[in-house]
Amino acid sequence: MKKLDFKRGRIDLTHGAGGRAAAQLVAELFRAQFDNAWLSAANDGACFAVPAGRMVMATDSHVVSPLFFPGGDIGSLSVHGTINDVAMMGAKPLYLAAGFILEEGLPLADLRRVVESMARAARDAGVAIVTGDTKVVEQGSGDGVFVTTTGVGVVPPGVGPSAERAQPGDRVIVSGTLGDHGVAIMSQRENLGFATALESDSAALHGLVEAMLAVAPDIHCLRDPTRGGLATALNELASQSGVGMVIDEAALPIRTEVAGACELLGLDPLYVANEGKLVAICAEEDAARVLAAMRAHPLGRAAAIAGTVVEDARRFVQMETSFGGRRVVDWLVGEQLPRIC
Amino acid sequence: MCLAIPARVVELLPDETARVEVGGVRKECSLALVDGVAVGDYVVLHVGYAIQRLDAAEAERTLALFAEAGLAA
Amino acid sequence: MKYIDEFRNGATARKLAQAIAREADPGRRYHIMEFCGGHTHAIARYGIADLLPANVRLIHGPGCPVCVLPVGRIDAAIALALEHRAILCSYGDTLRVPASEQLSLMKAKARGADIRMIYAASDCLKIAAGNPGRVVVFFAIGFETTTPPTAVVIQQAERAGAPNFSVFCNHVLTPSAINHILESPEVRAYGTVPLDAFIGPAHVSTIIGSQPYEFFAEEYEKPVVIAGFEPLDVLQAVLMIVRQLNDGRAEVENEFTRAVTREGNAKAKRLVAEVFELRRSFEWRGLGEVPYSALKIKERYRRFDAEARFGIGTRSVPDHKACECGAILRGVKRPEDCKLFATACTPENPMGSCMVSSEGACAAHYSYGRFRSRAA
Numbered sequence: 048m049k050k051l052d053f054k055r056g057r058i059d060l061t062h063g064a065g066g067r068a069a070a071q072l073v074a075e076l077f078r079a080q081f082d083n084a085w086l087s088a089a090n091d092g093a094c095f096a097v098p099a100g101r102m103v104m105a106t107d108s109h110v111v112s113p114l115f116f117p118g119g120d121i122g123s124l125s126v127h128g129t130i131n132d133v134a135m136m137g138a139k140p141l142y143l144a145a146g147f148i149l150e151e152g153l154p155l156a157d158l159r160r161v162v163e164s165m166a167r168a169a170r171d172a173g174v175a176i177v178t179g180d181t182k183v184v185e186q187g188s189g190d191g192v193f194v195t196t197t198g199v200g201v202v203p204p205g206v207g208p209s210a211e212r213a214q215p216g217d218r219v220i221v222s223g224t225l226g227d228h229g230v231a232i233m234s235q236r237e238n239l240g241f242a243t244a245l246e247s248d249s250a251a252l253h254g255l256v257e258a259m260l261a262v263a264p265d266i267h268c269l270r271d272p273t274r275g276g277l278a279t280a281l282n283e284l285a286s287q288s289g290v291g292m293v294i295d296e297a298a299l300p301i302r303t304e305v306a307g308a309c310e311l312l313g314l315d316p317l318y319v320a321n322e323g324k325l326v327a328i329c330a331e332e333d334a335a336r337v338l339a340a341m342r343a344h345p346l347g348r349a350a351a352i353a354g355t356v357v358e359d360a361r362r363f364v365q366m367e368t369s370f371g372g373r374r375v376v377d378w379l380v381g382e383q384l385p386r387i388c
Numbered sequence: 389m390c391l392a393i394p395a396r397v398v399e400l401l402p403d404e405t406a407r408v409e410v411g412g413v414r415k416e417c418s419l420a421l422v423d424g425v426a427v428g429d430y431v432v433l434h435v436g437y438a439i440q441r442l443d444a445a446e447a448e449r450t451l452a453l454f455a456e457a458g459l460a461a
Numbered sequence: 462m463k464y465i466d467e468f469r470n471g472a473t474a475r476k477l478a479q480a481i482a483r484e485a486d487p488g489r490r491y492h493i494m495e496f497c498g499g500h501t502h503a504i505a506r507y508g509i510a511d512l513l514p515a516n517v518r519l520i521h522g523p524g525c526p527v528c529v530l531p532v533g534r535i536d537a538a539i540a541l542a543l544e545h546r547a548i549l550c551s552y553g554d555t556l557r558v559p560a561s562e563q564l565s566l567m568k569a570k571a572r573g574a575d576i577r578m579i580y581a582a583s584d585c586l587k588i589a590a591g592n593p594g595r596v597v598v599f600f601a602i603g604f605e606t607t608t609p610p611t612a613v614v615i616q617q618a619e620r621a622g623a624p625n626f627s628v629f630c631n632h633v634l635t636p637s638a639i640n641h642i643l644e645s646p647e648v649r650a651y652g653t654v655p656l657d658a659f660i661g662p663a664h665v666s667t668i669i670g671s672q673p674y675e676f677f678a679e680e681y682e683k684p685v686v687i688a689g690f691e692p693l694d695v696l697q698a699v700l701m702i703v704r705q706l707n708d709g710r711a712e713v714e715n716e717f718t719r720a721v722t723r724e725g726n727a728k729a730k731r732l733v734a735e736v737f738e739l740r741r742s743f744e745w746r747g748l749g750e751v752p753y754s755a756l757k758i759k760e761r762y763r764r765f766d767a768e769a770r771f772g773i774g775t776r777s778v779p780d781h782k783a784c785e786c787g788a789i790l791r792g793v794k795r796p797e798d799c800k801l802f803a804t805a806c807t808p809e810n811p812m813g814s815c816m817v818s819s820e821g822a823c824a825a826h827y828s829y830g831r832f833r834s835r836a837a
Contacts, residue, residue: 245413297471307411307462311433312580313391313553369471370692372508377828391499392606392664392690394464411462418583420613421729430464432667432720435552436581437610439729440667440720447464447719454473454693457480457700 051075056155063149063183076159077145077179080166085177093177095142098201105132106197112190114157116235118228118246121192122164124322127251128273129196130172134253135269135325137208137260138200143169145179145196150189161192172251174198200253205264208327212267213288217356218334220327222255222341223248223349225277226305229319233312245304250323255346259327262336268328276318277353278376280326281364291359294366294376300349318379328356392434394442397427408433464719468691469507477696478512485514485703492655493702494792496522496638497662498820499690505825507692517699520792521815521822523638524662526603526631527554528814528821529745529790532778534631535560538600541629542566542574545771548592549576550585551600558817559810561778566600582610586617589626598767599628606664608632608756609729612736615758615765629767630758633743635665636673637754641745642791643681656792658702660695661687663717670725674713682711689717736762744777746814747786781805784813789822796823803827 048071061068078086085093109125119127126143133140145165149158169176227248234245252271259266268288272280277299285292301316309316323346329337334352341347354366364376395408395417404419408431418437419425431438485491495501501521504510510519523529535558542549549566556566556578570576575595579585582599589597601611611628618626639659661674666687674685684705688698698716705712715721736759743755758766767773780786784806785799796802796815806812808824815823 303462304412307409307413310393310462310465311395311410311413311415368506368508369469370474370507370509370512371471372511374506374508375828392667394462396463410465418581418610418613421609421726421732423728432664434606434664435610436583437613439606439609439664440726442464443719450689450694450697450716450719451467454477454697457477457697 051155053155053159058149058151058153058155058158058183060151060183060185063181069181072181076162077181080162081169081176082166083175083177085175093142093144095177097141097199100204101202103133103136103138103200103202104197105129105136106195107132108193108195110190110193111232113232113235114161114191116247117231119249119322120161120164121194122161123168124247124249125194125196126165126168126172126174126176127249127322129198130174130251130253131271131325133198133200134251134256135208135271136200136202137206137256137266137269138202139257140172140174140198140200140253143174143176143196143198145176145194147179147181148189148193149181149183150191151183151186153191157191161194168251172253203260203264206260208266208269210268210270210284210287211289213284213290213328213356214267214330215290215356215358216331217267217328218331218352219281219292219294219354219356220329220334220338220341221277221300221351221353222252222325222327222347223323224300224302224305225272225321225324226301226309226316226319228322229276230305230308232320234308245302245308248321248323250346252323252325252346255325255341255344258340258344259337262340263329263333266327266329266333266337269325271325272321274320275379276316276320277326278315278317278364279379281376282378284328285359285362285364288356289362291357291362292354292364293357294354294364296366296368298351298353300351317376326353392432392439394430395433397425397429397431400425400427406438408438465691468689468693470693473693474507474512474696477693477700481517481696481700481703482514484700484707485517486707487516489516490655491517491703491706492520492657492792493517493660493699494520494522494642494656494658495660495688495695496524496635497660497665498525498818499663500524500660500688500695501820501822501825503690503692503695505828509692509695512696513699517703520656521789521825522642522792523745523748523790525814525818525820526607526633527558527818529633529638529747530555530558530602530631530814531744531746531775532560532780533744533775535566536778537773537775538598538629539564539566539569539574541598541767541771541773542576543569543572545596546575547596547598548588549574549598549600550579550588551576552580552602553578554818555600555602582614583617586614586621586623586626589618589623590621593625595625597626599626600631601628602631604633604635604662604665605668605733608733608737609668609726612732615736615762616732618765619762623765627765627767627770628758629773630737630756632737632756633745634754634756635662635669636677637751638745638748639677641748641751641754643677645791656683657706658684658686660698660702661685661713663688663690663694663720666717666721666725668726668729671713671715671721671723672725678711678713684711684714686714687717687721689719735759746780747790749787780813786813786815786823789815796826799823
C-alpha cells in the first residue's frame with residue numbers, strides 16, 4: 048500500500064471502517080507518533096501492572112474550535128486536560144487512552160499536527176498513550192476532530208482531596224494568572240479579531256500537584272478551573288462542601304492583557320476558562336507552606352492566596368471588591384457571551 | 389446603552405479605520421464617527437466604533453475633582 | 462489600563478463615599494435614578510450601594526435596550542431566520558432573551574436557524590459580501606450610542622450595493638424613556654415614587670450631548686448629572702446630585718467631561734439624522750407604547766429596511782401577569798417585591814425584561830445583591 052500522503056491527503060470514511068485504510072492510519076500515524084510497546088502489540092487493549100493503592104480514572108472530551116490556537120491545540124489540550132483531572136484527585140497519572148472522532152475531509156496534515164502535539168505533551172509529562180480508537184463521521188457532523196482522552200493514576204496513601212472537604216477557616220489558593228486560555232481562544236475566532244501577546248496556559252499540572260502534596264499531603268480540595276472559570280470551580284466546591292467563600296479581588300492574579308481583552312468584550316475574567324491552573328483549598332496552617340511550594344515550581348510562580356472558606360448555609364461565593372464592597376460571584380448563566388451593553 | 393472603553397490609537401489604517409490598544413490588546417475599529425483622530429489619541433470605543441475622542445485635560449481635571457472631594461473637611 | 466484604572470481607585474472611592482455621607486442631610490432621603498446599563502453594572506460590580514449612606518438610594522431605570530425590547534420583535538427576528546432563511550446577525554446580548562414558544566435566538570439556532578453573533582455592525586456587511594446567495598439581516602438594537610454605527614453601515618451598504626443586506630431596526634431613544642417615567646401616573650400625580658434626580662447615561666451622552674437633558678431639569682425641576690462609566694464617576698455624580706438637592710438647584714451638570722460636551726458628537730448625530738426618522742410610537746417591554754421613542758429607517762434607504770422588505774408585522778406579546786417589570790423600571794417597586802423574583806423568574810429562566818440581561822435591575826440584584834437586604 049502507498050504510504051499516507053500527509054501533504055495532500057484527507058480523512059475519508061474508510062479510515063474509520065476498520066479495514067486496511069484504518070489499520071494504515073493507526074500504524075503510520077498514531078503508533079508512529081505515540082511509539083510504545085503497548086501500541087506496537089496492536090491489541091484491542093493495553094495491559095499494565097499498577098502499584099498498590101487506590102486508582103483514579105478520569106475522562107475528558109475535547110471539542111475546541113479552532114483546532115490550533117496560540118499556546119496549544121486540541122491535541123495538547125486533550126493530554127493536559129485529562130492528566131490534570133487525574134492530578135486533581137491527588138493521583139500520579141500513569142496511562143492515557145485516546146479516542147478520535149474525525150470528520151470526513153479533515154486534512155491529514157492537520158491530523159498529524161494534532162497527533163504530534165499529543166505525543167509531545169504526553170512524553171513531556173512522562174505519561175504514555177497506550178490504547179485508542181478512531182471513527183470517521185460524515186462531513187458536516189463535526190468540527191474536524193473531537194478527541195476523548197481517559198487517564199488512570201494511583202493515589203498515594205494519606206492523600207485524598209475531594210470536593211466536599213472544604214471547611215470554614217481553610218484558605219483558597221490559585222496557582223497563577225486567570226483567564227489566559229479563554230482569551231487566547233477567543234482571539235482566534237473570526238468575529239473577535241484582535242492580536243494579543245497572549246497564549247493559552249495549557250499545561251500538565253501533575254508535577255505541581257506532587258510538589259504541593261509533598262509539603263501538605265492533606266490538601267482538602269483540588270480543582271482545575273476550566274470551562275466557566277474560577278467562579279464556577281469555587282461555586283462547585285462551595286456547594287459540595289456546604290460552605291461559603293470570600294475571595295479578595297485585589298489578590299487575584301490577572302494579566303493586564305487578559306483584563307484588557309475582557310474589557311473590550313464585556314467578559315468577566317472570573318468566568319473565563321483556564322487550562323493550566325488549579326485552585327487548592329487547604330487548612331489555614333498549611334497555606335504558607337503550600338504557597339511556597341507552588342511558587343517554587345515553574346507552573347506556580349504567580350500563585351496567590353485568593354481567599355478564605357467561611358460558614359455560609361447559602362453556600363455563596365462572595366468577593367471583596369477593591370472598593371471594600373462585597374458582591375456575590377454567582378454561577379454562570381448559560382454561556383458567557385461578549386456584551387455590548 | 390453603554391459598554392464602551394477608552395482605547396489608545398496606535399495606527400491609522402485606510403478606509404477610516406484604526407488600530408487601537410487597551411491594556412496591551414490590539415483591535416481594529418472604525419473612525420467613521422470621529423474626525424481628526426491622531427496616533428496617540430484616546431478614543432471611546434463601542435461595538436467596534438470610536439464614538440468620541442477622550443479629552444486628556446478633562447480626564448486629569450476630573451481625577452483632581454475626585455481627590456478634592458476627599459479632602460474637604 | 463489608562464483612563465480605566467485611575468477611575469476605579471478603591472481608596473479614592475472610600476473618600477468620595479465619606480464626602481457623600483458627610484454632605485447628605487440625615488433629615489431627608491435622596492432617590493436617584495440611573496438608566497444606563499453600564500451604570501447598573503458598575504454599581505453592582507463594585508458594590509457601590511454598600512458605600513452609600515442608607516438615605517441615598519439608587520434606583521435602576523430602563524437603561525438596558527435588550528431588556529426593553531418587546532418579545533414580539535424577537536419573535537420577528539427568529540421568523541426571519543427560520544422562515545425566510547436569512548442569516549440573522551445579532552449582538553451577543555440578545556441571543557438568550559426568551560421569546561414566544563420557548564424559543565430564543567440561541568434556541569432557534571439549535572433548530573437550524575442561521576444566527577451569527579457579531580461584535581461590530583460592520584461584521585454584517587462582511588457576512589453579506591461573503592454570502593451573496595443568502596439574505597443577511599442585522600438585528601439592530603440599542604440606544605443612541607449604538608445607533609450611529611448602524612447608520613454608518615447602512616450608508617456603506619448603499620455605496621457598496623449590498624443587495625442581500627438589510628437591517629431590522631429597533632433603535633430607541635433615551636430622553637423618551639426618561640420622559641415616560643416622569644410622566645407615569647405614579648410619579649406625576651400620586652407622588653408614590655419620589656424620584657429626586659437622575660444620573661445621566663455615560664455613552665449615550667457622548668453622542669447626544671448634555672443639551673437634551675436641560676428640558677427635564679427645567680420642566681420637572683430635577684437635577685441631572687451625566688456620569689462616566691467607571692465607579693468613581695458614579696460616586697462623584699452622586700455627590701454632585703446631593704449638593705444640588707441640598708442647594709435646591711435643578712441643573713444639568715456634566716461629570717463625564719472627558720467624553721461629553723454640550724453638543725455631543727455632531728458628526729454622529731448628522732449621520733443618524735440622514736438615515737433614520739422618528740416612529741410615532743413604539744412598544745417598550747415593561748413600559749407599554751411610548752410616543753416618539755424609537756427610530757425607523759428613512760424612505761431613501763428603504764431597500765435596507767428589513768421591515769419593509771419582509772413585511773414584518775409585530776404582535777404585542779404580553780408578559781406574565783405577575784411580572785412587576787413595569788413598576789420596577791419606574792422605581793415604584795424593587796426586584797424583591799415581585800412574586801416571581803428568584804422563584805419562577807431567574808437569570809436562567811427570565812420572565813420579564815428586568816431579568817433578561819445582566820444589566821436589568823432584577824438580574825443585577827440577583828447576581829450581586831440578593832444576599833443583602835437593604836432597608837428602604
